[in-house]
Amino acid sequence: MDLNLRKAILANIDGNNEEQLEATILDAMQSGEEKMLPGLGVLFEILWKEAPENEREQMLSYMAQGVN
Template identity: 35%
Template sequence: MPITLDLRQAIVHKVHNKSENDLREMIEGSVDGPEAALPGLGAVFEMIWKEIDTQQQDQLIHVVHDHLKQVTPAPLK
């Protein structure tokens, strides 16, 4: 019987034994990269979100909120 992994499990499996440098390269290579990388970044973000305290979550939300105020979204096609 084949093993079925969900997306989160597949991402964790892919990055499980990576060094910190490898993780940095993966993240930096995904930022502004192909849209196919976005689910991986989302899974990594979810891992971070679950591990940080409420104050850190608030800081992260503040950074995202401030950034979003400074950008103009591209028109929808």
């Protein structure tokens, strides 16, 4: 069985607007379910690829503050 989770997640959110993406993110965080983590990872991957270098640095700063 060939399962490409990244492609499945991208297909699931294809065409979503900002409001829908926010709802997806909030739902994943509020549910606390482990099965939601891959989807958040794919969304983060998109964010990282689209963000300019200075915004990536800011994201890393936020993450470092959040884990300390």
